[in-house]
Structure formats: structure tokens, C-alpha cells
Amino acid sequence: MTDPLVERMRPFGTTIFTEMSALAVRTGAVNLGQGFPDTDGPAEMLAAAAEALASGANQYPPLAGIPALRTAIAAHEQRFWGLGRDPDAEVAVTAGATEAIAATILALCEAGDEVVCFEPYYDSYAASITLAGAVRRPVTLRPGPTGRYEFDEGELRAAFGPRTRLVLLNTPHNPTGKVFTRAELTLIAELCQQHDAYAVTDEVYEHLVFSDAAETHIPLAGLPGMRERTLRISSAGKTFSCTGWKVGWATGPARLVSAMLRVKQFLTFVNASPLQPAVAVALGLPDSYFTGFTAGLQERRDRLVSGLTDAGLTVLPSEGTYFVTVDIRPLGGTDGIEFCRWLPERCGVVAVPTQVFYDHQDAGRHLIRFAFCKRAEVIDEAVRRLKTLN
Secondary structure, X not given: OOOOOOHHHOOOOOOHHHHHHHHHHHHOOEEOOOOOOOOOOOHHHHHHHHHHHHXXXXXXXXXXXXXXXXXXXXXHHHHHHOOOOOOOOOEEEEOHHHHHHHHHHHHHOOOXXXXXXXXXXXHHHHHHHHHOOOEEEEEEOEEOOOOOEEOOHHHHHHHOOOOEEEEEEEOOOOOOOOOOOHHHHHHHHHHHHHOOOEEEEEOOOOOOEOOOOOOOOOOHHHOOOOHHHEEEEEEOOOOOOOHHHOOEEXXXXXXXXXXXXXXXXXXXXXXXXXXXXXXXXXXXXXXXXXXXXXXXXXXXXXXXXXXXXXXOOEEOOOOEOOXXXXXXXHHOOOOHHHHHHHHHHHHOEEOEEXXXXXXXXXXXXXXXXXXXXXXXHHHHHHHHHHHHHO
């Protein structure tokens, strides 16, 4: 019998995260591949979830999310980014950022429409664009003279055209750790307006920008002319160490939020009813939580970067997120997939090859990604094992 999977999805096999995590289990390796923390989130949030479970908040919530969470999301965006939102019309809760991205692309793109994105990209982007019958127009991020990832302005301009429907932007950026600068965002905003394109921004690492980054996080929606054409997406998973909860959200002009919801209602409909009140509590935590969480993550980044450097790898700057990328060529590596399959057997550490996140795989064939969102003792053990490479 022929493959029952529709042709457009056949290029998408098992995700690299599934493969590498299974390899970690099989070999007993330290898993620095998949980006999930190994500690739980703030106690206040966990207590609120337990209370909601026990008090009957276990049935369908409203399609757009419970009012308390929508209000908390709007207050959070005003507090940190100066973006005033109407919680009743301009905020919607989703099953993680991944669903928000998929539902938005499916809602906004007709078959043949083009989506400008930056590669390497999170793997769900390509799948969502393909599901919509749209076409990717990737712009490649490459390490510049300082090692910081950059893009070519001419390449970005050439990616826009008469079929451009939207630009899909992730900042802070997974897997590179890049934080897009105001100048870069201003160029993207100008091109969106010139080509009458929407912007969909994945900002799940909005609070995870380190003190040595070139600039702080800047939401594209806050730039002149972009509020009415931008759908901004974030989630609780990364900021509050609860990736398994899958509570995300989308904010933006009512017409874009409504379009996304009209698709979302036929995907998950709703999710995580007893967890939504808990995320509302977390979003209202004092500034000290957010600054302390980021500082702790930066300290763990520095631990891992030091160990990777000592192991003989070329470490590229990570300005934010959970991740750092390295060049494997100093150790004789030429293919990231082969290197990552060999690494657990050689030293007992798992990483992820970033070439799978490119359309133009040669641009990232020599790069791999490590996650540092782990306990200090786990990172220290990984560093001890990595030293055997050199």
C-alpha cells in the first residue's frame, strides 16, 4: 500500500528532539538537547494550580481563555512592553505558542502565499507553513565578524514580493540565541508596511535576554506602524519553567485575534482550564522573579560556555533564550547530525544538530545546539564529560 500521509507532509519525519531524547535515554547521556528545564516553576504558581484543581476549575474554559488570565496577559504586556491591550478582544489563550503559530498561519495564509522567516527556525514553523499550503521564503542568519548572528539586508529585501502574506519572526531567537536589534526590527517593519504584510512574532523568550546582549528585547508590535498588523505570541512555558503545561497566548488587533480563534476552535478548542488561573498568578509576580530567573539562567549559560570552550569547540555568542550554538569544525566535525549521534557514545552528552532547522542546510551543517536550562550540577557533569573530547 502507498504511504497514507498527504504528500506535502511526507518530508516531515520524527522530530530531531524525539530522536535525540531517545538517544539520551538509551545511552544514559546528559540531555542538553531538548529545551526543557529540570526544575519546577515558582511556588506561587504551583500552589494556584493545585487550588484550582481542587476547587472545580476542571471543565471547559471560554474559547479565548478565562477572563482572569486574559486580564493578566494584558496587564503584563502593558507593564513590561507598554502595549495596551483590550483583554476581551485583543487577547486569546492557546495550547502553547506552537498552536498559536499554527492557527495564525492557517487563518491568514491562502495556498501559494509566501511567508518570510529567518533560518534556522523552530521546526514547527516549516510544518505549519506547509499545512497551510503556503511557501517559505527563508532568510539565513549567519555568524558575523564578532560571532553574533546577522542577516544580509539585500537577502531580506529580496525575500519580500507580491505574494508575501506575512513575516514570521522569533526574537529572542531559537536556536541561535540572537536578540534582534532595533535597527533590524525597524527594517523588518518598513518592509512589512511597504508590502502590506502581516507580522507574526514568536516572543516566548521575551524575559530571557542576558545582561551582555547588544540590546534589550523590543517587541515588533511597539514600532511605528506595526501595532495594527502584528500578532504577538508568547507562553508561560519558558519564563515559568512549565513547558508541559502548554499555556500560550496571542495578542494583537481584534481582527487578527479573531481570525486566529476561528481556526483554533477547530484544533484544540480549549485547554488547561485549571492551569490558566495559575499562569495568571505567575504573570503578576514581582520584578524580582523575572530578573532573578534571567540572572540564574545567565550564570548557567556561562558555566556551559566555559566547558564547551575548554572542550575545544568554537562557541558563538548567546544573547538570550535557553540555548547556545557551537561550531564543531575545530574538533574535526563536518556534519552536525553525525556529530550529535556520535557525541553520546563518545562522552555521554546529547546536543541537537541545527542543520535540520535550515532550508539551506549547508549554512548550518557545522553547527550544533546545547541547552543550558538545567540544574547547575547537571551542567557541571556535562562539562566534566565534554572535557574528554579535547
